[in-house]
Amino acid sequence: MDVVIDEDGSENARPELGTESGLAPPSHWHEVDVRTELHDDEEVIVTRWQPTKERRLEGPHVSVVRGRDDRVVGYTALDLDANNDPRDLPDAERARQVAHGWLGRIDEGYLQGLTEQWVDRHDERVVDEEGNEHLVPGVKVKTRHEDGRYAWVIIGADSRLVTFERDVTWDAAAQRRATQMWLHDNWIAALEGSGEQPSAPAALVDRAV
Numbered sequence: 001m002d003v004v005i006d007e008d009g010s011e012n013a014r015p016e017l018g019t020e021s022g023l024a025p026p027s028h029w030h031e032v033d034v035r036t037e038l039h040d041d042e043e044v045i046v047t048r049w050q051p052t053k054e055r056r057l058e059g060p061h062v063s064v065v066r067g068r069d070d071r072v073v074g075y076t077a078l079d080l081d082a083n084n085d086p087r088d089l090p091d092a093e094r095a096r097q098v099a100h101g102w103l104g105r106i107d108e109g110y111l112q113g114l115t116e117q118w119v120d121r122h123d124e125r126v127v128d129e130e131g132n133e134h135l136v137p138g139v140k141v142k143t144r145h146e147d148g149r150y151a152w153v154i155i156g157a158d159s160r161l162v163t164f165e166r167d168v169t170w171d172a173a174a175q176r177r178a179t180q181m182w183l184h185d186n187w188i189a190a191l192e193g194s195g196e197q198p199s200a201p202a203a204l205v206d207r208a209v
Helices: 092-112 185-192
Strands: 030-039 042-050 061-066 072-078 114-121 124-127 133-136 139-145 150-155 161-168
Touching: 072 124, 092 114, 092 139, 092 150, 092 161
Parallel strands: none
Antiparallel strands: 030 042, 042 061, 061 072, 072 161, 114 139, 124 133, 139 150, 150 161
């Protein structure tokens, strides 16, 4: 991978999230959940912020998953107050440059082990407090690491970071993800018993966990 370092935004990161660009929730949001879970066999800390004090799945949230060595394993920022106009999405080349730049800042060695799979549109949907569904559009840069696991970065409108996941394993026999999905509320709802088992390619939920 050719690396293009993009220095924008690093001054906005809150200290408790580290100095990585893009990891700061809005200053008025609330930390609503901190949990210790598994990412395959690795113990991780999952932290969630929301605009309201009460935890609510499917709504706006910023979630960060950190591994044993404090590296960022997963991150998502679904913010309805941000610009979510699909007309302001970057093209494939710009999305690739922003993704490489962000990865280069947080773990350049990891970036060097990645091979691009594809770049394509990828949208998320968020439900506001009134029950209205909103689109958070993005461009997904999907890669595979030399260790055989997958990683991707989703870049949204105004070239901002929307989602990052790494060290994700795939169950080829089941044709679905094998690694747990702590950034995805439909998967969490199924795990907690308030939602249905997600369909492939989402990971199966083991409610015995």
